[in-house]
Amino acid sequence: MGSLRTWRRKVIVSLLSTLALVPSTLAHPEPVSRAQAHPLLSRGINETLPYRDASLCIEDRVEDLLSRMTLEEKAGQLFHTQIQMGPNGTLDLGNVTQRRNSSENMIGEKLMTHFNLVGDVVDVRTNAEWYNRIQERALQTRLGIPITLSSDPRHAFTENIGTGFAANQFSQWPESLGLAALRDAELVQKFAEIAREEYLAIGIRTALHPQVDLVTEPRWARIANTMGEDANLTAELVVAYLKGFQGEELGRHSVSTITKHFPGGGPMENGEDSHFTYGKNQTYPGNNLEYHLIPFKAAIAAGARQMMPYYSRPIGTEYDEVGFSFNKGIITDLLRGELGFEGIVCSDWGLITDTVIRGQDMPARAWGVEYLSELQRAAMVLNAGVDQFGGEQRPELIVELVNTGVIPEERLDVSVRRLLREKFTLGLFENPFVDADEAVRVVGNSYFRRIGNETQRKAYTLLTNNDNMLPLTASEDTKFYVEGIELSHLEARNMTLVSTPEEADLALIRLQAPYEPRPGGFESAYHAGSLEYNATEKARQAAIYAAVPTIVDIYLDRPAAIPEIADSAKALLANFGAGPDAFLDVVFGFEGAQPMGKLPFDLPRSMAAVEASKEDVPFDTENPVFKFGHGLRYAEKC
Ligand SMILES: *[C@@H]1O[C@H](CO)[C@@H](O)[C@H](O)[C@H]1NC(C)=O
Ligand SMILES: *[C@@H]1O[C@H](CO)[C@@H](O)[C@H](O)[C@H]1NC(C)=O
Ligand SMILES: *[C@@H]1O[C@H](CO)[C@@H](O)[C@H](O)[C@H]1NC(C)=O
Ligand SMILES: *[C@@H]1O[C@H](CO)[C@@H](O)[C@H](O)[C@H]1NC(C)=O
Ligand SMILES: *[C@@H]1O[C@H](CO)[C@@H](O)[C@H](O)[C@H]1NC(C)=O
Ligand SMILES: *[C@@H]1O[C@H](CO)[C@@H](O)[C@H](O)[C@H]1NC(C)=O
Ligand SMILES: *[C@@H]1O[C@H](CO)[C@@H](O)[C@H](O)[C@H]1NC(C)=O
Ligand SMILES: *[C@@H]1O[C@H](CO)[C@@H](O)[C@H](O)[C@H]1NC(C)=O
Ligand SMILES: *[C@@H]1O[C@H](CO)[C@@H](O)[C@H](O)[C@H]1NC(C)=O
Numbered sequence: 001m002g003s004l005r006t007w008r009r010k011v012i013v014s015l016l017s018t019l020a021l022v023p024s025t026l027a028h029p030e031p032v033s034r035a036q037a038h039p040l041l042s043r044g045i046n047e048t049l050p051y052r053d054a055s056l057c058i059e060d061r062v063e064d065l066l067s068r069m070t071l072e073e074k075a076g077q078l079f080h081t082q083i084q085m086g087p088n089g090t091l092d093l094g095n096v097t098q099r100r101n102s103s104e105n106m107i108g109e110k111l112m113t114h115f116n117l118v119g120d121v122v123d124v125r126t127n128a129e130w131y132n133r134i135q136e137r138a139l140q141t142r143l144g145i146p147i148t149l150s151s152d153p154r155h156a157f158t159e160n161i162g163t164g165f166a167a168n169q170f171s172q173w174p175e176s177l178g179l180a181a182l183r184d185a186e187l188v189q190k191f192a193e194i195a196r197e198e199y200l201a202i203g204i205r206t207a208l209h210p211q212v213d214l215v216t217e218p219r220w221a222r223i224a225n226t227m228g229e230d231a232n233l234t235a236e237l238v239v240a241y242l243k244g245f246q247g248e249e250l251g252r253h254s255v256s257t258i259t260k261h262f263p264g265g266g267p268m269e270n271g272e273d274s275h276f277t278y279g280k281n282q283t284y285p286g287n288n289l290e291y292h293l294i295p296f297k298a299a300i301a302a303g304a305r306q307m308m309p310y311y312s313r314p315i316g317t318e319y320d321e322v323g324f325s326f327n328k329g330i331i332t333d334l335l336r337g338e339l340g341f342e343g344i345v346c347s348d349w350g351l352i353t354d355t356v357i358r359g360q361d362m363p364a365r366a367w368g369v370e371y372l373s374e375l376q377r378a379a380m381v382l383n384a385g386v387d388q389f390g391g392e393q394r395p396e397l398i399v400e401l402v403n404t405g406v407i408p409e410e411r412l413d414v415s416v417r418r419l420l421r422e423k424f425t426l427g428l429f430e431n432p433f434v435d436a437d438e439a440v441r442v443v444g445n446s447y448f449r450r451i452g453n454e455t456q457r458k459a460y461t462l463l464t465n466n467d468n469m470l471p472l473t474a475s476e477d478t479k480f481y482v483e484g485i486e487l488s489h490l491e492a493r494n495m496t497l498v499s500t501p502e503e504a505d506l507a508l509i510r511l512q513a514p515y516e517p518r519p520g521g522f523e524s525a526y527h528a529g530s531l532e533y534n535a536t537e538k539a540r541q542a543a544i545y546a547a548v549p550t551i552v553d554i555y556l557d558r559p560a561a562i563p564e565i566a567d568s569a570k571a572l573l574a575n576f577g578a579g580p581d582a583f584l585d586v587v588f589g590f591e592g593a594q595p596m597g598k599l600p601f602d603l604p605r606s607m608a609a610v611e612a613s614k615e616d617v618p619f620d621t622e623n624p625v626f627k628f629g630h631g632l633r634y635a636e637k638c
Contacts, residue, residue: 045139045143045144049064049068050064051064051065051068051429052429054429054430058421058424058425059421061424061429062417062420062421062424065143065145065420066413066416066417066420068143069143069416071399071402071403071409071412072111072395072399073111073142073143073145074398074409074412074413074416075111075395075396075398075399075402075412076110076111076112076113076395077112077113077114077145077388077415077416077419077420078387078388078389078395078398078412078415078416078419079110079112079114079388079389079392079393079394079395080112080114080115080116080150080346080388080389080390080391081106081112081114081115081116081349081390081391081392081393082100082115082116082118082349082391083103083106083115083116083117083118083134083149084100084117084118084119085117085119085126085127085130086103086130088126089126089127089129089130089133090130090133091103091104091130091133091134091137099355099356101393103134103137104137106393107134107137107138107141107147108137108140108141110393110395111141111395112393112395113138113145113146113147113148113423114147114148114150114206114388114419115134115147115148115149115150116149116150116151116152116208117149117150117151117204118161118165119165120159120165120166120168121154121165121168121169121170121202121443122168122169123169124169124201124202124436124439124440124443124444125436125439125440127202127203127439128201128202128203128434128435128436128439128440129436131149131202131203131433131434132203132433132434132436134147134149135147135203135432135433138432139432145420145423146423146428146429146432147428147432148205148206148256148422148423148426148428149203149204149205149206150204150205150206150207150208150258151165151199151204151206151207151208152164152165152208152209153165153175153176153207153208153209153225154166154167154168154170155167155170155171155172155173155191155195155198155452156172156173156174156175156176156178156224156577157172157174157175157577158175158224158225158557158577159525160525160526161357161358161522161525162275162349162357162522162525163222163225163525164225167452169443169444170195170198170443170444170448171194171195171198171444171445171448171449171451171452172449172452172453172456172579173191173452173455173456173577174455174456174459174575174576174577174578175224175225175557175576175577176209176210176211176224176225176226176227176241177223177224177225177226177227177228177556177557177576177577177600178455178456178459178575178576178577178578178597179191179227179237179455179459180226180227180228180233180234180237180600181228181459181461181576181597181598181599181600181631182455182458182459182596182597182598183233183598185236185237185239185240186240187455188237188240188241188244189240189241189243189244190244190451191241191244191451191455192240192241192242192243192244192245193244193245194448194451194452195207195244195245195255196244196245196253196254196255197442197448198442198443198444198448199245199255200253200255200434200442201434201438201439201442201443202434202439202443203433203434204255205254205255205256205426205428206255206256206257206258206306206422207245207255207256207257207258208258208260208308209225209257209258209259209260210227210238210241210242210257210259210260210299211225211226211227211260211261211265212226212227212234212235212238212259212260212264212295212296212299213226213260213261213264213265213266213292213310214226214228214229214230214231214234214264214266214291214292214295214618215228215229215266215559215600215601215618216229216266216267216288216291216292216614216615216616216617216618216620217266217267217268217271217615217616218271218531218558218559218601218602218604218610218621219268219270219271219272219528219529219530219531219558219610220265220266220268220271220272220273220528220558221271221272221273221515221526221527221528221558222265222273222526223557223558223559223601224557224558224576224577226266227295227600228600228601228628229600229601229602229618229619229628230600230601230618230628231291231292231294231295231618232294233600234294234295234298235294235295235297235298236298238259238295238298238299238302239298239299239301239302241257242257242259242299242302242303242304243302245257246303246305249303250303250305250422250425250426251425251426251427252426252427252430254425254426256305256306256422256426257304257305257306258305258306258307258308258344258346259296259299259304259306259307259308260307260308260309260310260348261308261309261310261311261324261348262296262307262308262309262310262324262330262331262335262345263289263292263293263296263309263324263330263334263335264289264291264292264293264295264296264310265282265310265312266292266615266616267282267283267284267288267292267615267616268281268282268283268312268615269281269282269283269315269615270615271528271529271610271615272528273526273528274310274311274312274313274323274365274367275311275362275365275522275523275526276523276526277363279312280311280312280313280323280365280367280368281312281313281315282310282312282313282314282315282615283314283315283316283615283616284314284315284316284317284615284616285316285614285615285616285617286614286615286616286617286620287616288614288616288617289314289317289616291616291617291618292616293339296335296339297339300339300340300341304341304343305343305344305422306343306344306345306346306422307335307341307343307344307345307346308345308346308347308348308390309323309324309325309327309330309331309335309345309347309348309386310324310348311323311324311325311348311351311365311367312324312367313327313367313368314327314330319334320368321368322367322368322369322380323351323365323366323367323368323369325345325347325348325351325381325384325386326351326366326367326368326369326377326380326381326384327384328383328384328385330384331345331384331385331386332384332385335385336385343418344387344388344415344418344419344422345385345386345387345388346386346387346388346389346390347381347386347388347389347390348365348390348391349390349391349392350362350364350365350390350391350392351364351365351366351377351381351389351390351391351392352364352366352374352377352378352381352389352392352394352397353374353392353394357521357522358520358521358522358525359520359521359522360520360521360522360523362522364377374394374397375397375400375401375406378394378397378398378401379401379406379407382398382401382407382411382412382415383407387414387415387418387419388415388419398412453579453581453582456575456577456578456579456582457578457582457585457586457593457594457595458594458595458596458597459575459576459577459578459596459597460573460574460575460578460582460583460586460594460595460596460597461573461574461575461576461595461597461598461599461630461631462571462572462573462595462597462631462632462633462634463566463572463573463574463599463603463626463630463631463632464566464569464571464572464632465571465632465634466570466571467570468634468635469549469551469570469571470551470571470573470586470587470589470634471586471587471588471589471594471634472506472551472587472588472589474495474505474506474588476494476496477496478495478496478505478506479496479497479498479503479504479505479506480495480496480497480498480504480505480506480507480508481497481498481499481500481501481503481504481506481507481508481544481548482495482497482507482508482509483507483508483509483510484509484510484511484553485508485510485580485583485584486580489580489581489584490584493584493588500547501543501544501547501548501550502547502548504547504548505548505549506548506549506550506551507544507547507548507549507550507551508550508551508553508587509541509544509550509551509552509553510553510554510555510580510583511552511553511554511555512554512555512557513527513531513554513555513556513557513558513559513560514530514531514532514533514534514537514560514561514562515527515528515529515530515531515558516528516529516530527557527558530607531558531559531560531561531604531607531610532560532561532562532606532607533562538564541564541565541568542564542568545565545568545569546568549570550568550569550570551569551570551571551572551573551587552565552569552571552572552573553573553574553575553583553587554572554573554574554575555574555575555576555577555578556574556575556576556603557576559601559602559603559604560603561603561604561605561606561607561609561610561625562603562625563605563606563625566625566626573586573587573595574597574599576597576600589634594633594634595631595632595633595634596631596633597631598628598629598630598631599626599627599628599629599630599631600628601628602619602621602624602626602627602628603624603625603626604621604624604625605621605622605623605624605625609621609622609623609624
């Protein structure tokens with residue numbers, strides 16, 4: 001426990017940062033007291049039981065509630081899976097063809113209370129009202145344990161049911177790589193505080209992030225949501241990130257965080273991803289596992305509440321070659337023992353049951369233990385020390401494991417305690433509801449959006465700028481050849497457009513970093529394979545660069561190998577998630593917009609250089625085109 005002075009300082013610091021960031025009208029309201037509790041709170045539940053008494057300490061409430069729980073109620077807590085909103089904010093009735101169970105089945109029958117919201121937030125009020133509906137339904141269960149809603153990132157551009165949703169009604173920022181490009185811990189905290197306010201407003205109380213995997217293998221398809229290649233930078237920023245979401249201490253205004261993917265998902269064999277059978281191996285040819293732990297150690301020291309191990313299995317280390325959530329050496333010995341982590345460990349989604357995602361058959365990610373039955377897999381995950389099964393809804397397996405004596409009920413109690421403690425600390429038992437009017441005011445308000453918009457611009461990283469081409473000073477007579485921007489954005493700026501490079505004075509080309517398209521409704525969302533453009537695309541681009549001075553903007557969701565663009569474009573900008581208006585503002589230096597980013601990773605010279613480098617070692621591709629930290633500034637105007 002800290003001294004009074006540290007306590008005071010903490011309060012003052014947190015007050016100052018709150019005041020500086022969030023207009024007072026937007027602050028979340030105090031939860032209602034017991035006396036004036038929402039009428040629904042008393043629905044079917046004995047209000048005088050100790051676990052409902054906010055004046056008791058949390059440990060006593062946890063023990064009281066645990067002592068009242070049936071085996072089935074405990075088993076339900078151990079599952080955390082997708083939930084969708086039904087039409088117009090109704091409870092989802094499920095859909096057999098999409099193999100989706102109804103919300104009623106998951107809340108009322110399986111007695112689950114942890115869900116991650118999937119789908120875009122297109123109407124804030126509807127989402128808020130739906131959230132209140134699922135809480136009302138939870139209050140009608142025997143013990144009225146409130147629901148904890150979680151989410152993958154929703155504040156940038158990624159749209160992938162397995163990793164994140166585009167901002168829509170939320171303020172829109174670059175991916176976390178863009179925050180890393182700005183090297184600014186204060187800005188990271190500000191982002192996290194704004195994201196927290198928007199999450200709180202619609203009832204999201206757990207972030208399935210931050211992702212602190214290190215980009216030591218540039219081909220991996222999950223780089224956009226990391227903080228780059230450098231362990232120290234990631235370690236510094238994750239502290240600010242956690243502080244922003246959780247606050248100085250977890251409480252009623254906090255969003256709990258799941259730091260992932262323990263022990264660092266970066267070193268993927270051949271850069272493939274372990275959602276998929278061919279990508280199950282993680283490999284350490286440089287014997288560099290320690291490096292990947294640096295951000296996790298920082299997160300634990302900063303009060304990380306929850307951790308998610310990755311799907312992968314480690315090859316060629318001292319640990320068993322089984323997926324990290326099946327891996328007692330990793331979870332119990334390393335994470336809990338050596339690193340002293342005391343919080344919740346939630347597995348990645350879908351380790352037990354084969355399923356179908358976006359029409360694609362997805363075998364359970366039981367890497368290294370594929371031969372085990374579902375029941376045996378579940379037992380192994382529990383025995384490894386994991387608390388919660390992500391992306392699964394199979395409490396009946398746990399009930400069977402206890403009833404057949406394979407797993408003692410006391411083992412469940414250990415995990416259920418951790419999970420309930422989180423709900424009590426978040427204040428969900430006092431007030432599980434949100435105010436839909438307030439949600440509409442808070443989510444995507446102009447202040448939050450402005451800061452997000454500005455950050456998209458600042459995170460731009462200027463890689464080349466021959467003859468100080470940028471910012472452009474063009475007249476209305478300048479003829480532009482443009483690719484990758486919708487016409488309306490260009491027309492709004494009165495730009496004169498032509499349809500071939502040959503007719504143009506200048507070209508503006510927005511590109512997506514190279515990748516090799518994969519088949520399948522789900523797999524195709526993962527950009528994997530070569531980091532070079534193919535020969536056809538290189539030739540196509542070369543013709544443009546030869547015809548007209550060209551400004552290239554490339555979205556680096558992965559570290560592209562593009563020496564030919566560095567050589568041939570007049571100027572080269574990189575973004576980590578930016579809309580067309582952000583790009584145009586930066587190109588023209590509109591209202592002082594200018595690139596302030598520095599590369600959060602090396603940009604390799606070629607695929608040959610990437611293949612020759614070690615998956616687990618940072619900064620080891622030969623002769624990179626641009627180094628980590630590279631980023632030019634616009635010349636000073638006189
Ligand atoms: C509610 O719980 C209290 C304390 O355990 C008990 O005395 C009371 O009888 C209960 N009331 C009902 C209606 O079950
Ligand atoms: C949703 O609400 C709108 C407006 O009230 C209504 O027109 C529409 O039919 C509803 N859709 C469904 C699926 O209930
Ligand atoms: C269930 O999903 C299928 C396939 O996506 C869709 O065609 C169908 O309309 C859905 N049914 C309901 C009741 O939502
Ligand atoms: C619902 O859950 C049960 C039991 O977990 C499962 O057997 C069933 O297939 C599920 N139904 C759907 C539509 O997912
Ligand atoms: C990272 O931090 C450690 C400890 O402060 C230091 O020894 C090391 O040189 C740093 N590495 C880099 C790449 O900055
Ligand atoms: C993974 O590593 C194992 C052990 O080295 C090897 O047999 C296997 O071919 C590798 N690749 C995959 C996709 O399993
Ligand atoms: C943020 O940017 C979007 C997209 O350009 C724009 O529509 C919106 O008006 C901007 N909002 C603010 C507050 O700057
Ligand atoms: C574009 O041209 C119209 C008509 O001349 C003018 O009103 C408007 O201000 C111009 N917009 C910009 C961004 O220059
Ligand atoms: C080459 O890349 C382009 C654009 O990235 C793509 O459209 C095309 O299908 C690719 N061609 C081959 C032969 O792979």
